[in-house]
Amino acid sequence: MRVLLVEDEPKTAAFVRRGLEENGFSVVVAARGDEGLSLARTELFAVIILDISLPVLDGFSILAALRQSGSAVPVLCLTARDAVVERVKGLELGADDYLVKPFSFSELLARLRTILRRGTITSIERNIKVADLEIDLSRMRASRGGQRLDLTAKEFNLLALLARRQGEVLSRTVIAEEVWDVNFDSETNVVEVAIRRLRKKMDDPFAQKLVHTVRGVGYVFDSRPT
């Protein structure tokens, strides 16, 4: 999948490129706004990651020019400024999502995947099966090795989120947002506690662990052998 990264900060461009390439994307980097715009117009990309403050032509102008010429390519904006006005402006101009620097790479990845998933027709999932874990989404039941897990509603949602996006590292912020609809960063360790309690029920009694901690980043659901 081809990604255009328009970013003038060399270190940022380098780590984003590397991270994306290691996750199966092929990345084209443009360091100047005008370069980025001409690339976006001449080549085909699955998604564009657009820094707002750029030399020659800023991100907003690129976005406006693209949308004006009828391009519907998904755009994710990056900015070092957190002004709500700027965020609103970006979304009004037709950006698909918005990330404020400093951002966590796992979050960038998660948001990219969400953008790319949009539009593709997802079959309505009823059941998820990973190793000996079975999740029945319609009846909100989960079992391991045929043994039913006694989960609260939120615990079930948490497990379903992790399992649905297996292999993807989910940050605490993303988890809080998806499970509890809490879209602000709080200093609490609530997500850790919830994960711990979930694990106690669905991982601790079993030999194979499915929920893994990625220290400093978040949690990942994976059936890899530990």
Place this chain on the structure above:
Amino acid sequence: MTQSGEIKSPWSMTTRLVGLQVLAVALLIGSALFFVLRTVASHLDTDDREIVDQQAALLRKWFEDPHIEISDIMKQISGPLGGPVTEQFFFVRILDSRGKVLHESGNADAPPIDAFPAPANPATYWKVDGGPHFLMTAVWVEVSANRQKVQLQVAFDVTDDFTLIRNIGQSTSLVFVVALLVSAGLALLNSRSALRPLRSLTDSAARIQASQLSTRLDATAWPVELTPLAREFDAMLGRLDTSFRRLARFSSDLSHELRTPINNLRGEAEVALIRPRSVEEYRAVLESSLEEYTRITRLIDTLLFIAKADQPESGLRRQQLDAAIECNAVVDFFEPASAERGLTLLVRGKAPIYCDSMLFRRALSNLVDNALRYTPRGGHVDLTVRSGAKGGTEVEVSDSGAGIAAKHLPHIFERFYQAAKEDADAAATTPRSGFGLGLAIVKSIMELHGGSVAVSSAPEQGTTISLFFPAATQAI
């Protein structure tokens, strides 16, 4: 920005003071002088009329007296404007009943016959061009000797009186003008000296630099009219001083909070690079640094949030909500944490609330988080909602925790204030975590909503923090 009730006139105060004073003096002296002049003129007029009437009466009496010879009378009045009664000059003319002149005193400036008023009418004035001024009267006389009826015209020279009035008028005008000039000068001096304290107040204010916000104008050192100004100015300085100090402390706390994680990052990286290490060791360093980055990011986000909340124009998306539902959403989030700590976390009551849902949940989360942290196992945290004064909403978070010592209460909403940092007692009983910005955020959120926050606490019994949200109609 202009204040309401401002004085629109751009005139200087000195101009206005001097102008008013000169106007007052002009009215006062002008009317006094005019009155004096009029009194003098009317006195002279009365006197002169009396004199001319008396003279006419005297002559008539002579003519009508059979014992007085006409020739004697004629002798008396034939001289040029000679008069027997006073030193003043008279002109006398005698006409017969047909208007023919029988006699007149020899005088070059004699007023014409028809200038005189008809007999028995009040005396009138007459002015000969370039000559004297006369007051004239006429009477009928029956001469006793021949029973002939004649008209007696008597004119009295009042030139001196008119000159006198004119002179008085001229000198009073001079007095008037001089008085105006003198009073204007005095008013100017006076207003200058009256405004001098204002100027020195300005000078004092101008001398105050940001570094000397603790200086005061000293309200007692100024005239009573300026005392309120000086007092208010001092009060303003006080407020500025406080926020300046707070800002300074805030910056130093901020740099400290940034220093700590950056120092960790730097040190760990340096130590890691001193000699070759195993992959696991490198991984541990990277993981540790990721934690520090998250800490810095969170600090920046939080500070930006507070900074934005300080600007009233930041986008507040308020709507009418059910307070209990909002509280339950937060309780849901903290449910695992409270269960793990063996605490009960409950929402009581029901009330509508007008607020920004995201911000309300954020404020409540900070309060619940604190309450859970400081409440020992087996305790309880209650969220109570109720309708408050003027249609507003009260939301209370109370716990059965350790409580907050009274000396910390006034400060807990300050940025970076942490009781555990301030004294050893608190450090022993309460674990230090976070940046000490949680309650500052709560306060900012409440200020954004035009509401308020209050705390009450009893050691070993618990703490209650109450939020007050104004009604939609009261909200700003």
